[in-house]
């Protein structure tokens with residue numbers, strides 16, 4: 001009897017956003033291979049907590065607005081008629097194992113809205129300046145959202161009828177005559193302006209990307225990096241300095 005991939009190959013876990021790296025114009029197979037083999041635990045990775053605080057605040061705004069007014073805030077309306085926010089499953093529940101590649105694809109969407117027509121709309125929030133389709137990371141976000149659609153339809157959120165990015169752009173341009181409206185007794189407020197970008201629904205591309213992940217993972221040697229990458233040159237310098245010091249460790 002023929003073995004399935006899950007019987008013959010080591011399992012791999014990949015977050016939806018990391019799968020999206022494959023779509024970036026500056027994709028580096030070397031970086032990707034290293035991250036896959038280190039299970040995304042790399043040194044010198046410090047993620048500022050402020051972004052997860054803003055993320056969680058943003059979700060509260062949507063949910064509490066719905067609780068108060070039984071509709072999502074007005075700035076969502078460019079996405080069409082959206083229904084109510086649903087509880088986002090824990091990442092251990094919002095995942096699938098692809099049987100062809102034995103890859104566990106995971107992710108946690110920022111928002112899933114259940115539409116009156118019985119379908120689901122998935123949104124991811126970005127705290128960043130809105131540049132429309134000029135965002136260099138857009139190809140990665142497109143795959144990330146389509147991965148959520150691919151997973152969602154397999155774990156109970158079927159059908160997914162649409163995807164979108166919602167950029168919350170910090171409004172940093174203020175003038176003297178506005179200053180009092182930003183000042184509180186114990187600090188100040190900052191306004192975030194919501195900008196929408198609908199994303200094309202094409203989850204059928206995901207299995208092909210997972211196959212590519214498996215191919216890169218199975219390479220017996222780390223592949224070459226992007227030519228001229230300054231980070232790799234810095235790493236070489238670091239290794240040559242550290243190499244002289246390993247005897248003292």
Ligand code: SF4
Pocket residue numbers: 028029030031032225226227229230231232
């Ligand atoms: S070339 Fe750049 S992107 Fe590629 S492995 Fe080196 S540091 Fe990473």
